[in-house]
Amino acid sequence: MWIADGWKDYEVIDCSQGEKLERWGDYLLVRPDPQVIWDTPKTHRGWKKMNGHYHRSAKGGGEWEFFQLPEQWTIGYKGLTFNLKPFSFKHTGLFPEQAANWDWFGDKIRRAGRPIKVLNLFAYTGGATLAAAQAGASVTHVDASKGMVGWAKENAKSSGLESAPIRWIVDDCVKFVEREIRRGSRYDAIIMDPPSYGRGPKGEIWKIEDAIHPLVKLCAQLLSDTPLFFLINSYTTGLAPSVLSYMIAVEVCPKYHGTVEAEEVGLPVTGTGLVLPCGASGRWSSM
Secondary structure, X not given: OEEOOOOOOEEEEEEEOOEEEEEEOOEEEEEEOOOOOOOOOOOOHHHOOOOEEEEEOOOOOEEEEEXXXXXXXXXXXXXXXXXXXXXXXXXXXXXXXXXXXXXXXXXXXXXXXXOOXXXXXXXXXXXXXXXXXXOOOEEEEEEOOHHHXXXXXXXXXXOOOOOOOEEEEEOOHHHHHHHHHHHOOOEOEEEEOOOOEEEOOOOOEEEHHHHHHHHHHHHHOOEOOOOOEEEEEEOOOOOOHHHHHHHHHHHHHHHHOOEEEEEEEEEEEOOOOOEEEXXXXXXXXXX
């Protein structure tokens, strides 16, 4: 498992009975997590003294309950600053487990010794975009949500990267990739973090089981003559990590060789010393 253990402003304190107790800077949140199927005693005081609690509804969805929690606050990670605010369906605007991947590709970009162009698809609020830009890459950030791209720009400004070479694109990711192929664009690295299910800005339906491999095939056409890495993340429980790496291997390795690996990504739980699984990643690297 690839573990995001470099955080100082964030931690999973405990997890039990379908929920996790987290510290986001100075604030404690309790949120549901489908992986937490065990029933261990909730002894930490934070279970009763949280600042926010997302209650899942039996009818689907849910709602937040707040206790002295500001509308927005920030946390940092290795020089990056992220603006947080609880919003729909339990999210805060950041997936901390992805720091394991930020560290991995950030190191590759720094060691490349040449300019690196990165394409970040389904880029959300820009965690991977900012990590790549901080490492010295030029980044094309693509997301179908105008609000998320705006949020990512706020994070870039807070991180001192407002002048970094980042292209901000609001578009359906598949259609953008198709246009980039026609334009003859090329990238040295590709990152994608596709949802299990979603809709594009014009109602385009995305279902990961049907759409992910065709998109990987398209993205392989965008790779430069000397690509550096290809990263796919998934939070879809039905997709094993090896499925992600297999798709990359089939589409990328015949031409570029390199190495492929796949693992779960996770977060350490300070109260137990165990690791909470939080999705999976497949990685291709030229070296």
